[in-house]
Amino acid sequence: LAEQKPWKNDIKDIMWLICRLSSMATWRLGTTHQDQGDWTAYPVLLEPRQTNGHDCSVWVLAQMAAVLRGYEVTGIEECDI
Structure with a gap:
């Protein structure tokens, strides 16, 4: 599914959501800020x-x-x- 071309249109929205959730988790847990520079998507399973x-x-x-x-x-x- 991740290799299908229609997903390419959604990448920016997905990245924004993940960055926002990561920032919220970092703030809530009181941990140091994670680098959100270059990202690579790969299958976990x-x-x-x-x-x-x-x-x-x-x-x-x-x-x-x-x-x-x-x-x-x-x-x-x-x-x-």
């Missing part, structure tokens, strides 16, 4: 995390929360959604 077609956004939000907390990947499974 190569296999699907759910078998239905409607929970992917929940997993994406869980992954974002994990990264903002300093983890590489969330431990959430389909049964947890």
Whole structure:
């Protein structure tokens, strides 16, 4: 999905959202500010995390929360959604 061309139109909005969430997490946790310079997008996992077609956004939000907390990947499974 990430390789599909329609996503390229949304990159700026997605980056703004991620930068804003990162700034809010940094402020709330009282940690030092993270460098938000050059970013690289890459797949975290190569296999699907759910078998239905409607929970992917929940997993994406869980992954974002994990990264903002300093983890590489969330431990959430389909049964947890």
